Amino acid sequence: MSANISHVLPPGLPAPAQEPVALPYWEGTRAGRLVIQKCRGCGKHQWGPEWVCHRCHSFDLGWAEVAPRGRIYSWQRPHHPVHPALNGHGPYIIVLVELPGADNVRMVGNLIGDPLQEVRIGAEVEAVFEPHDEATPPYTLVQWRVVG
Amino acid sequence: MSERTLRGKVAIAGIGETTYYKHGKSPDAEFKLALQAVLAACRDAGIDPREVDGFASYGNDRSDAPRLAAALGIRELRFSNMHWGGGGGGVAAAVANAGAAVHSSMANCVIAFRSLAQGQFARYGRGAQQAAAAGDDAFLAPYGLMSPAQRFAMKITRFMTEHGIRHEALRAIALTSYHHAQTNPRAVMNGRPLDVEKYEASRWIIEPFHRLFDCCMENDGAGAVLVVPAERAKDLPHKPTYLLGAAQGGHHRSAAPVHNAPDYASAHFPTVARNLWAMSKLGPKDVDVLQAYENFTGGVLLGMVEHGMVSAEEANDFLVPENLRFDTGKLPLNTSGGNLAECYMHGLEMVNEAVRQLRGDACNQVKDPQVAMVIGGPMVTPVSSLILGTEATL
Ligand SMILES: [Zn+2]
Numbered sequence: 001m002s003a004n005i006s007h008v009l010p011p012g013l014p015a016p017a018q019e020p021v022a023l024p025y026w027e028g029t030r031a032g033r034l035v036i037q038k039c040r041g042c043g044k045h046q047w048g049p050e051w052v053c054h055r056c057h058s059f060d061l062g063w064a065e066v067a068p069r070g071r072i073y074s075w076q077r078p079h080h081p082v083h084p085a086l087n088g089h090g091p092y093i094i095v096l097v098e099l100p101g102a103d104n105v106r107m108v109g110n111l112i113g114d115p116l117q118e119v120r121i122g123a124e125v126e127a128v129f130e131p132h133d134e135a136t137p138p139y140t141l142v143q144w145r146v147v148g
Numbered sequence: 149m150s151e152r153t154l155r156g157k158v159a160i161a162g163i164g165e166t167t168y169y170k171h172g173k174s175p176d177a178e179f180k181l182a183l184q185a186v187l188a189a190c191r192d193a194g195i196d197p198r199e200v201d202g203f204a205s206y207g208n209d210r211s212d213a214p215r216l217a218a219a220l221g222i223r224e225l226r227f228s229n230m231h232w233g234g235g236g237g238g239v240a241a242a243v244a245n246a247g248a249a250v251h252s253s254m255a256n257c258v259i260a261f262r263s264l265a266q267g268q269f270a271r272y273g274r275g276a277q278q279a280a281a282a283g284d285d286a287f288l289a290p291y292g293l294m295s296p297a298q299r300f301a302m303k304i305t306r307f308m309t310e311h312g313i314r315h316e317a318l319r320a321i322a323l324t325s326y327h328h329a330q331t332n333p334r335a336v337m338n339g340r341p342l343d344v345e346k347y348e349a350s351r352w353i354i355e356p357f358h359r360l361f362d363c364c365m366e367n368d369g370a371g372a373v374l375v376v377p378a379e380r381a382k383d384l385p386h387k388p389t390y391l392l393g394a395a396q397g398g399h400h401r402s403a404a405p406v407h408n409a410p411d412y413a414s415a416h417f418p419t420v421a422r423n424l425w426a427m428s429k430l431g432p433k434d435v436d437v438l439q440a441y442e443n444f445t446g447g448v449l450l451g452m453v454e455h456g457m458v459s460a461e462e463a464n465d466f467l468v469p470e471n472l473r474f475d476t477g478k479l480p481l482n483t484s485g486g487n488l489a490e491c492y493m494h495g496l497e498m499v500n501e502a503v504r505q506l507r508g509d510a511c512n513q514v515k516d517p518q519v520a521m522v523i524g525g526p527m528v529t530p531v532s533s534l535i536l537g538t539e540a541t542l
Pocket of ligand 1: 042057
């Protein structure tokens, strides 16, 4: 496995288990599309993936592509390595991004760019798809970049 | 119809703990530590350990009730209870569950306890090392979000940014715990004082609000309390410590997946605190001494605000060391050193300290306290909290 300079974090972190309940999301990210759960009963989005709609209790949960745009709801800059793959790596930024185009569901990702950059709650961000083609099975993470 | 309540119905008659060790330094196995703490609580209460007929714990304690009952030769096990949820969120709930069992006559004499030997078992502060992350972690671990500190950090960032609360408020919480530990011979950090310079020079664990000293230790040890009916407690050696209020749980969807709780910047106490005050028939102003679980100092702040002990607007002014110390404080906080500096016994050490304060034999004794409060591990879910009082509060 070679280090990929287009990846925010170094290789060796856990890969996501692409479980059946979330498969359309993972398939979407491979195609560069942000696809999340949307209830066919009440028409509302929810995230993360669940077996039932928490609003109307419908099990008829569809999937819909949503705009890959959001704003930073909160953030953190970890310094302490919590995994051997992060030893010696230095600080990185985790953001919680809210998606106004999808009933304000939130997603967690890394913020692309200078790990020491100032981060502002409310800043507009866009999704950047980060493929891990070398993994078995391959997967794509969703990272975020400040717009403008 | 009589009122459905635990207020004044049960009491803590005994408390016990082992020596507290740095993590990995216990010479004894975790189960042996649990046995030592249980026996110490029985000795303190003047009750034959064979008379214990129930055990309640939390945080997936590995020392299970039937094994304890067998090892101790307990005559009859009538109640065994594990509270869901990780960390110390369930510490107050375990005491309350013991109390509920006693009050309902499902059992007569119930131990609430916690035992931890992280040398024998894994530590909390590092992420799991498996190759693929499943469930919620599939959307977190690949981004380097794995530790408890990281799970909670963005709640604290959001809350403190929204309300303009400065890091000095958190620093005061850390300084207070370390200050109290210096006069507590049980404290792991006894003899290791902390001052402003040392705090400010400590390394970042997570920006913007977690320096090293904002984070709890990890320790080995065990603690236990013995809960009996209020009537019985009156005939035992110590002044009874009555349970006045207890609540556990979480507000609407506090456990929503992937950080989607609607009220996100929360320690998850809004409804729990309401229910706690309702049962205790008391309010924030009645609390004489507060033990508030520090997994991270930010959680203490959120827990205090959600119980109405301080408003977010007052936090910068109120959270200074003078207001929190046992002798000068308007609200004495974590008087034994807490999770930061006495021992990270998942808050059980805080229940013991609350009892000591109300008995009047704490090492940093607050003057004549009648009401003590324990806020369990904040920001996990479910959370729990507890109000204890002397006979005068009944
Ligand atoms: Zn629905």
